[in-house]
Amino acid sequence: MPKDFYGRIAEYIKKIREERRMLDEKTVRGRLIQKEEENAKKMVEELIWARYEKMVAVAAGGGTVPTSTLTEEEENLYRKTASQTESFHAFIRNLLQGRLGREGNREAEKVVVVRILREIPEIVGVDMKVYGPFKPEDIATLPKENANILIKQGAAAEVEVPKN
Secondary structure (H helix, E strand, C coil), rough: CCCCCHHHHHHHHHHHHHHHHCCCCCCCCHHHHHHHHHHHHHHHHHHHHHHHHHHHHHHHCCCCHHHCCEEEEEEEHHHHHHHHHHHHHHHHHHHHHCCCCCHHEEEEEEHEEEEEECCCCCCCCCCCCCEECCCCCCCCEEEHHHHHHHHHHCCECCCCCCCC
């Protein structure tokens, strides 16, 4: 799907709405334009939900979606979904290890040092800070959840940092 797909859809729907406002809804042309708008909205909504459900299913299963198959808007949604899914999995792991509450919160605040393996655009971390853009061989300190996602996608590798 082209990266600008949703932008083009938005322009198309805007054009239909403008044309519809110019026509009398009692005319055949007016009714056709109204029906075209309804059909376009329904198809777009179904497409968006189908693609979103696939992204969520992959993220929930611990897999990764190749970002080359996503539009810009879907990439942003996927990053958020993958981050939330990783948080959920971390919550379960902590709970099953007998940790909850403040300990779990401290775990989520940890950072990971990673070596970047491929170009990565700016990302918004789970801490709402902007990181990047990154080039191959850059070293970055990222929130654990974001680092884990990049590692799973093969875009980064964890760097072992000696503890004092």
